[in-house]
Amino acid sequence: MQFYLATSFIFPRSLRFRLFALCFATTHLPLLGYIGWGVATGRFAWAEFIVLTLATMAGAAGALLGIGALLNPIHALADALHPAEEKERKRASPTLPEASDIIARLFSGVRRAATATQTQIDALNAAAHEDALTGIANRRGFLAQIDTLPVTRRRGCIAIIDIDHFKQVNDQLGHEAGDRLLADFAARLSSQTRRIDIVGRWGGEEFAIFYQDAIEDEASWSLARIAERMRQEPVGAVHGQPVTFSAGLCAWRGGPVTDAIDMADDALYHAKRSGRDRIQRAARPSASAYG
Incomplete structure (x- = not known):
């Protein structure tokens, strides 16, 4: 979450563009290295530079599509299971960006799942220590x-x-x-x-x-x-x-x-x-x- 907030200045209104920017920057490290080597040695080849740039852009786009595909089911599940909570969260959560923010939805879903799991654990623990017929301890x-x-x-x-x-x-x-x-x-x-x-x-x-x-x-x-x-x-x-x-x-x-x-x-x-x-x-x- 700290990293998420720290990078909010990059396309603050669109998580997908922010993911693309991060993917583009990380996948282009080899390209930057090639440019530095070409400038230092004087053996810079434009054809190779263009091919390498297109390849890294395609890689960044593929990574972004993959991330979006992985997160979309969580996005849809959160809407289907808790539509009212999602609407309330959008109105009452100023620290997280807007409605289309997948990370906010993911965080909310994980929190709900953790709460439900703890409730189930507490119920099972009570059932394991209580006599169902009399209501006293077993x-x-x-x-x-x-x-x-x-x-x-x-x-x-x-x-x-x-x-x-x-x-x-x-x-x-x-x-x-x-x-x-x-x-x-x-x-x-x-x-x-x-x-x-x-x-x-x-x-x-x-x-x-x-x-x-x-x-x-x-x-x-x-x-x-x-x-x-x-x-x-x-x-x-x-x-x-x-x-x-x-x-x-x-x-x-x-x-x-x-x-x-x-x-x-x-x-x-x-x-x-x-x-x-x-x-x-x-x-x-x-x-x-x-x-």
């Missing part, structure tokens, strides 16, 4: 949010939660009812946790909560409160009984979060084996790797 998004926290904030409690007898919900009420129950349950978890806590769908009917900077008693009380509300205001029922959940809970004092998740998952398994609708703490907290 497993990847849950772990990614934890990874973005400072090391000093990566401690608290990890809970892995499983909806009890969810297969019966699908079998008796249908998969659409099951999907609604999952979405309602995710909303219940999100509304009953703090802003600093991270809630995600771990997979299937399993969910995960990271209670940031919380001790086991605080996290256990929060889960118990959610469980009680599930009984009093159920998000679904099977055979007239409210749908409940079981949870495994593990204190995380730093180190790899996957260790705490595995221990919470083991505690969930014991909660299921012990009769469901209960909260089971891990036998020991996840050890700290930071002392």
Whole structure:
């Protein structure tokens, strides 16, 4: 762009003539060299000079036609895709020359393409980290949010939660009812946790909560409160009984979060084996790797 503006004094109202002038100057360097050699040696031949001049002019014209042919599709595409923007740009862009300026159109098209590409990347990134059914983080998004926290904030409690007898919900009420129950349950978890806590769908009917900077008693009380509300205001029922959940809970004092998740998952398994609708703490907290 700096070179473009620096050469604007050459045919400022016509980009094509400016390109021709630049092509003519660069392709005629051999001709200038020949003239200098002829003057220095006294062996100047007019016939050779005329032939060489015509050849270089033809070369410059061919280069200009080639450049124009390459840029014309971009010119036409910009007009077809964004006619309103092109008209507005022509009125509001005093630093770039007039409407026929191909470089201005090219610059505008590249900028729009870059913006559209970034928008698509952002959308794909959001989709990769968000559960489409519930609107909360999926497993990847849950772990990614934890990874973005400072090391000093990566401690608290990890809970892995499983909806009890969810297969019966699908079998008796249908998969659409099951999907609604999952979405309602995710909303219940999100509304009953703090802003600093991270809630995600771990997979299937399993969910995960990271209670940031919380001790086991605080996290256990929060889960118990959610469980009680599930009984009093159920998000679904099977055979007239409210749908409940079981949870495994593990204190995380730093180190790899996957260790705490595995221990919470083991505690969930014991909660299921012990009769469901209960909260089971891990036998020991996840050890700290930071002392």
